[in-house]
Amino acid sequence: MKKDDSPLHHQKVVWKGVKKSLSSFLSFLKRCKASIVFKTAMVYVVMFGIVLVIAASVMSAAFVSYSAHSGELERTMSFVVSRLQSPAGQLFDFEEFAQFSKTMIEISDVRTHQMVRFGEEITDVSEKMQTVRRIDRPDQHLMIKVVSTEYTNAPFEGGIGIAYAFALAGLLIAAILLGSLSTKKLLHPVYVMTQTARSITASDLSVRIDEGNSNDELDELARTFNEMLDRLEEAYRKQNRFVSDASHELRTPLSVISGYANLLRRWGSEDPVVLEESVTKIIEETDNMQQLVERLLFLARVDQQTQAINPELFNVSELMSQIVKETRLIDDSHTLCEQIDPGVTLTADRALILQAVRAIVENSMKYTPPGGTITLSCRAEGTQVCLSVADTGIGIEEKDLPYIFDRFYKADEARSRQAGGTGLGLSIVKWIVERHGGEIRVSSIPDHGTEFHILISRQLCLPT
Template sequence: MKKDNELKILIKEAVLGVFKILMSLIGLLPKLFVKGLQYINDRLRFSISFKITTFYVFIFSTLLILSNAMVVGGFLYFIQQHATNIAADGSKVYISFIQNTVEVSPYIGIILAITIISDVVLLLILIPIGGRVSKKLLLPVKKMNETIENISAQDLNTRLNVSGSKDELKDLAKTFNDMLDRLQRTYEAQNQFVSDASHELRTPIAVIQGYANLLDRWGKEDKEVLDEAIVAIKSEAEAMKTLVEQLLFLARSDKHTQKVEMVDFKVNELIGEVVKETKLIAPKHKILNIHNEEIIINGDRSLLKEALRVFIDNSIKYTEEQGVIKINSYVKGKKLVLEVEDTGAGISKEDLPFVFDRFYRADKSRTKESGGTGLGLSIAKWIIIKHKGQIEVHSKVGHGTKITILLPLKEDNSQ
């Protein structure tokens, strides 16, 4: 019995020792694994497929260690509990004793060997299978990468393939394609902008150069030619100056560097100024101001005046002499309404959606006569949007155009 008790104590200590070692190893494995991955990842480049496979191999091997620890521990516990086995068979009683740990250790060794071999075999099977599966799952990413490498500023028409299963990769491809659509539109607009600006600058430069050559040949002694050249050069230089200023304004607005100084001011005073100036500029037109309510808003006074001047200048250009131009200001609901209405040529339905595009001109035949650059309406739209406002355009060919600007009122506004 003494040997039996000693055997039980030895087995119990062995079980506890094995569990302590296994638990300590299991506790250290995640920390060691994470630190090892960080160390390796900082110094080497591994594919996502490799990382996924490594991660799941680690999880699987950890589960195997836990399960094997439970098997070995259970076996040792079974041996400890059954070191003495008593069996009854009728009137006979059989008592068997495990004499010492030497008889038990071979079984423990066999079990450990079997578990280790089975773990290694399972891992050897899992690693290649996991690698192939992860590569197959990540194949769309590889194709995306190949497609993206072929995309350049000169070829923005290529798009990622979004066919196949509905998953996060498809959502990513759709998002990337949407981004490419926006980039392509911006790139094409920029190219068009540069082309149009070059064209607009080329014309006045050519005119100035032509008159300079004319003066150089024989205009110095001919007063009539000299006067004509001076007038033309001054006119084209002024047109270039206006165009360059507008281009700089739009460039600053695109880069969000255009200054907007928001202050409180009386709209009726601004409208009064604009009406007075318009009557001086266009004495042959009927300038009417029926509504001009006294109201205070918060905005950039000079920019809003510039926007109004753009609409009024267009009305003057495209309205015949003795035609009517109305400039009104009033409150409607929670909005300030600014109106510029004329009885001019009007805008066709085909041109109406594009009037705010840069360098777009509805009436191409009157471009040089009117002296416009096609940028004024774009600038006016930017100013109104910057003030959180809206622009409505109603026009009919032969009957005139009505521009309605809606601006938010101050919350504490008082008349």
């Protein structure tokens, strides 16, 4: 069987390897750590490069085939000329030779204008491959034309040229479509993110995007999106817990106030003891509720990042002495000691530092049994100021120490309720200290006492 070496055949042969290599190429691009823009550009460069290679290979094959056929025709011409110049030329069967070589041989006598043809008759020889040669000898003046009955005069003339044009256009369209599909495959994480974002609701923040292994901006975007969802889920969980705990904390004093108000309505006007007890408890629970609301509002400003810091240079030794005097006025059940170095200054928000130290002192008063000792200290340590509050109270279990600064955390719910704690004071203290670029340290031994140490730079260094 004769081998098909037409341009269309060569196109099919070259195109066979495209589908096989495209999948592996896309896999390589996904694993390659490069920009998505670069990967997209590479897809189209490769696709159009393949089209150019196919087109060039087909054209090259066509011209090689044309050159081979032209050489074959020239050899046929040379053979015909040699036969005509041979003494035995008149005996040669040109008709059979023309049929065998698939040509039409035309021999014309220049002087007599006589012409003879051998082989298949061709009416229009202009579109066929042909060669012409003249013989000028004293006894011969001939014009010889050999025309191929099989091949055209140019590689892409006629139907082959039209087919090649359509095939090339088809390749370009295929390259565009395959490039689009490949780009869509590379951008698949974007569609996944879109669907994931649509499926997220306030009641379900657990959905995450498969980060894959594309090693490009999309991989980083998916990872960032998941990290954002982690933060949102954690914030939502904390918000729900915050609202739940705040509702619980507010419910208790309201219930107490309501109970004593009903008690007053029934017997308070007739029984002075009931009247005194009810009024005292109502005032006490109102104060607790007011303190809780104030702390909740403070934390709300913290969460919204609207809590201002107003730094100033002040004498922190005098501030600590002021706290000792105020505490002695309201607490006569504990022994207050002070170890305050004079003249220690600090650049910070005086009101917030005062609030932080007061919160720690209040905490010590609540959890130190009557007769216990509370010691306030102030000293300069190099470039830092150390403010300390130590007590001889019930202490904190080691398992609870990492969580005492969490909002509404209470190591012992029963004792905390009895002491009137809300679980918000220390979380506010921690924010104030850290907002000043400082550090708070806690050490505690159960049934022996707790020590809080606040370390703040003497020159204010606000964190970014």
